[in-house]
Each structure stands twice: as structure tokens, then as C-alpha cells.
Amino acid sequence: MTAAPSKPVASIRWLAAPSSSLWLEQAINCPDEVLIDHAHCERKAAGAALQLMFRYPSSETLAEALSPLAQEELEHFDQVLALLQRRGIALRPLPAPAYGSRLAGEIRRQEPLRQLDSFLVAGLIEARSHERMALLAEHSPDPELRALYGDLLASEARHFGLYWLLCEQHWPREVIIPRLEQLAAVEVEALSGELARPEDVRMHSVGVQLPRENLDPVAFTPT
Numbered sequence: 001m002t003a004a005p006s007k008p009v010a011s012i013r014w015l016a017a018p019s020s021s022l023w024l025e026q027a028i029n030c031p032d033e034v035l036i037d038h039a040h041c042e043r044k045a046a047g048a049a050l051q052l053m054f055r056y057p058s059s060e061t062l063a064e065a066l067s068p069l070a071q072e073e074l075e076h077f078d079q080v081l082a083l084l085q086r087r088g089i090a091l092r093p094l095p096a097p098a099y100g101s102r103l104a105g106e107i108r109r110q111e112p113l114r115q116l117d118s119f120l121v122a123g124l125i126e127a128r129s130h131e132r133m134a135l136l137a138e139h140s141p142d143p144e145l146r147a148l149y150g151d152l153l154a155s156e157a158r159h160f161g162l163y164w165l166l167c168e169q170h171w172p173r174e175v176i177i178p179r180l181e182q183l184a185a186v187e188v189e190a191l192s193g194e195l196a197r198p199e200d201v202r203m204h205s206v207g208v209q210l211p212r213e214n215l216d217p218v219a220f221t222p223t
Helices: 021-029 031-055 062-084 099-104 113-139 143-170 173-190
Strands: none
Touching: 021 031, 021 113, 031 062, 031 113, 031 143, 062 143, 099 113, 099 173, 113 143, 113 173, 143 173
């Protein structure tokens, strides 16, 4: 069993707390499960972008922004799938953690608040994915996995940055920041605790350090 470093190094400004060393250790020791789950996550991310396009069909700017994002997510899915195939690993269903459904449950149902929350939730999920890929890109003992996750980092950063920009196109920061802080706190709650079985580790399974005391609103702005 490979031990993870005591201090994971990735830090993403959207997030209220970093991932834990325990999550990293579990992910390093179960690379096949994380890779399969990663493929599912890329496919879900593409679907989330397409769902927003269909929900708001009259928004040309939204379609122009999200169509390339959805295509890129599917390209990432193809990359992960190709690696699975080279390694003889079947893409199979995996029990999903409650993370996604927990965040989706926080999305308000009335427009335009529903749109704001949808953008922020999607951005938080992208930010957490980026953070954990960065950890694996640095600490995985597998050179092929380090290369895969490293190659995806720049585009993943663009993705959560894009959702931020979509928010700023429609709402002032004094509306966005407090809601982002609320949802970021829920995101940490969804990742709190420990796995009963380490082999159930997923890209978005539980494993965070204690939240930072203060969430710097300025730091939320991706550049």
C-alpha cells in the first residue's frame, strides 16, 4: 500500500476545504476504480453542460459557451476510455457517492436563482475535480496516470472558470459570492467523513481537511 504525502498540495480557490491525505492515499491505492469513476465523471459533466443548453434554449451566449465545454468533456471521456482499454479494464457501473445528488439538492427551483445555483454547483464540481486531478498528477506513482491527469488540468481549470464567467454575465458579485460561500460549505459537508471501505474511493468520495476559517471572496474569481 502506498502512503500519501502528509500535506496534499493542490489548493483551489472555489473550495472551502482541501482534500485530505487519506483521500489521496485511497485514490493512489485504488487506481482502477478512480479511473473508471473518472470516465463516468467526464460523461456526466458533458451531460450537465448539455442539460443547461436545453433548459435555456433561447440563450445564444450560453450555447456558445457550453457547447465547446461539452465537446471537450467528451474528448476527456475518450482519453480515459482509451487508457482503460489499453489496460484491459472494463468500463463498468460503479456505485456513485452521494456528492452529486447532495449538491443538486441545493439548487433552488425558482428562476433565475435556479440558473445561478446550477452554474455554481457545476463550477464547484469542476473545481473539486481539478483539485483532485492535480493531486494525482503530482503524487501518483504511475507515470501514465500522472501524465493523464496533468494533461487535463488546464482544461479543467477553464471549465470552472467558465461557470464563474457565466455567473458574472447575469449577476453582480454581491449576489454571487454569498451564494457560492453557502454552496461551498455544503460541498465540504458532502465530502466529510470516512469511507467504510477504502476500495469505494471515487473522484468525489469523502475526504477533506477541516475547512479554512475564512473564505476569501476575491479568491473565488478564476483567471
